């Protein structure tokens with residue numbers, strides 16, 4: 001994931017050390033709400049936009065997981081997404097997926113772009 005190519009499209013999100021395992025951080029790329037999280041040591045990021053109706057997934061800040069902490073959960077109508085792939089495995093948009101956001105880590109800082 002380390003990529004140091006100069007590119008003005010990358011946006012600084014936060015320090016990599018600021019995201020513990022199973023922790024989420026919301027941010028914006030332009031007008032687009034997004035979130036990044038760490039799971040089993042790996043960073044993942046998606047647009048915060050449910051493929052069902054195109055609205056944000058969460059009702060509570062930084063809260064995206066279901067009660068069992070297994071799947072990303074859409075609070076609107078209950079769609080469930082595999083955290084590592086964004087694939088929807090249940091709910092009204094089953095078979096669709098969350099849109100991934102590209103990440104890189106430069107000198108300990110997480111940067112993202114659409």
Ligand code: FES
Pocket residue numbers: 050051052053054055057074075076077078079091092093
């Ligand atoms: S808006 Fe996400 S399941 Fe309907």
